[in-house]
Amino acid sequence: MKELKAFKIEIFGLSNSTHDFSFTFNDDLFAHFENSLVSKGKGACDVILTKTDAMITLNLTIKGSIELECDRSLELFDFPISVNKEIVYKYGDEEKELSEDVFVILKGEQEINIASFLYESISLEVPMKKLHPKFQDEPDSDGMIYISETDKESQEESTDPRWEALKKLK
Template identity: 80%
Template sequence: MKELKEYKIEIFGLSNSTHDFNFTFSDEFFTHFENSLVSKGKGTCDVILTKTDAMITLNMTINGTIELECDRSLELFDFPIEVKKEIIYKYGDEEKELSEDVFVIPHGAQEINISTFLYESISLEVPMKKLHPKFEDDSEDDEMIYISDASETKAEESTDPRWEALKKLK
């Protein structure tokens, strides 16, 4: 995964207060990530950055659509996404990840790049079962269609005469 320049936030010169940033993503954004689950999509990412002396908090709100392929019909359709995510950066001696949403950055850090978080947040919205909206009202029973074979009906109609003789004994 690459970090993209247009998704950098310069934190060095920011005052200790709240700041708003707006980013957009399109089909080109997903081409920078190898083996991506999503290849096309568009939307916006609004970031509210709160900076203090001890840490930086990013509240990200992602809205948009991604293009998915239906598992049932193989048709392409736009899947709406809406994600709210909070990321916390604490100041420390060296850069490390404490958890999936908490990071330590050096005291003299100049910038934060949100491209990886944006990509991961969008990718996590891809459902396990991708169904076109036209199939939302269908029940699970409709998926199993039984087609009877003509040879089976003939086998039921023409029984072995020996079985008929045994049935008469009853």
């Protein structure tokens, strides 16, 4: 994966205080990641960076929409997303990931690229069951197939009479 230069934050010259950054994303962000769940989308990401001598904290606020394909009708629709995420960078001797939101970076690090965090945060917003908004008002059958009363009656009528004789033996 190539790094996206549009999502780099130069941290080397920043003072120890709070800084605001704004980024916009579009289809180009998703094109850089292979086998992406999302191929189209657009929106904005506001970043509040708090820098201290020991660590850097990023608060990401992502708002936008992504294009999904409905599982029921195969129609494309825009799905709204809204994400708030915090990422912590601590200074250390070697780069490593302590948890999914806490990282260790070298003291002399020049820049941070938030493209992968932005992509992951958006991808995690994709629902398991992607339904077009026009299907949202319909009652959910919990994955079961709907059978009307007339279907049940015709199913009972088509029961083999030999089974009825076996049921009588019980």
